[in-house]
Amino acid sequence: MQDFGAAFGEAFRLVASLDPDLVEIVGLSLRVSVSAVLAAALIGLPLGAALAVARFPGRGVAMVALNSLMGLPPVVVGLLIYLALSRAGPLGPLGLLYTPWAMILAQMVLVVPIIAAVTRQTVEDLKDEYEEQLRVLGVGTAGMVATLLWDARFSLLTALLAGFGRAIAEVGAVIIVGGNIDHVTRVMTTAIALETSKGDLALALGLGLILLALAIGVNAAVMTLRRTAGHAAYG
């Protein structure tokens, strides 16, 4: 118990004093996850919108697949990306394994289905409301997609935040493809796993506190977005 108390005290000290190791790890985590979410948005938003607007055979199957992919086990994604990036794999020559790029790729793959599925649902609901009005104004398909995405922007931002939440908290995939290399690919979750197993609870707890604060922050942001007057009128 005394150990625990001491570890907590040390953890707060590390956070409060902006310990360089801790700051480096947090910084890398944020860079990786923000990049992954932005990249996932570039794929997920148009993909979701296309599924909402287009009518093609196999659309139902695509939607079921998308919803199932939302629950992809991170370790499986990590393993598949590891295989793709390993020296013998198809992307081996790029030399991305055990770099932050590999981690961005892994988190992106985990987040794309979330963003695409939420976008699909959101845009489809809005389309039911808007479609006839836009068509009588003379809006074409591309214009319709753009308008739907823009007018659904608050809900879509929520999807991006949810994606960020999943990315930053994920450990199974990044530990496989990143390797948890000190000063290179060590992010909050992998550091917590390692330090805990080594018995260095202070750093693990400090990082855990920050991760928790981020999770609360993201949820607070989502809630604020939902509640603002702007959302009532524009969301």
Place this chain on the structure above:
Amino acid sequence: MRPTADPETGADGRAQRRVLPIRGAGLAIRRAGRVLLDGVDIEIVPGPLTVIMGPNGAGKSLLLRVLATLVPPDAGTVTWAGTTPGRDRAPRLGFVFQKPVMLRRSAIDNVRYALKVAGVPRAERDRRAAEALVEGGLSRLAGSPARVLSGGEQQRLAIVRALATRPEVLLLDEPTANLDPSATLAIETQVRDAHRGGTTVVFVTHDLGQARRLADEVAFVHHGRIAERGPADRFFNAPSSEAARAFIEGRLLP
């Protein structure tokens, strides 16, 4: 006064093709074994304010949607000015739904959006949108989010938005169905002003009083057919079909 609708130039000032006359020939729609439109022939010519009447479920809304090419008919054809309708001419046809669809932006941005789609240059859009709101008596609400406006205000905005592109024809599907008497009056005034300004109007309603106030011409729809069509006077005073007579006397069973 709003500028007179010029049949030759559209909202963007470029020469645009006409939409009038709108002609529906042999329009038929069947769904789930029911005949919803049963070989309707109808022509909307430039000029009169036509009121389409008929009991609930007669097919009035469906007919209007078919004429605006929102719903493809199972049989029959719709032509605009003798040619196949196309999206490029959509801004020349204004359409107002019973339940207004407000985009998630301010009132004036709803109008600007319609002008943008119609190809009006950016510099002109702001001025035209502001003018359209003034004409519709909504300028004090220009900056308000459209979706927080009252039902009556939303419907007036929907009409302003439909008129902003200076359409040749304005189709309205029961625009006052859920509104109180003063909002209804405001909309009737707005529509009459547009008509005086040169816009051809087709107005769906089953409110007899409203039809009497507005109509030059009446088309009476019953069971997916046009049961009767003619000048308003004759329709109200000497209807030729039994269905129309029964409707006017309030004893028509749908």
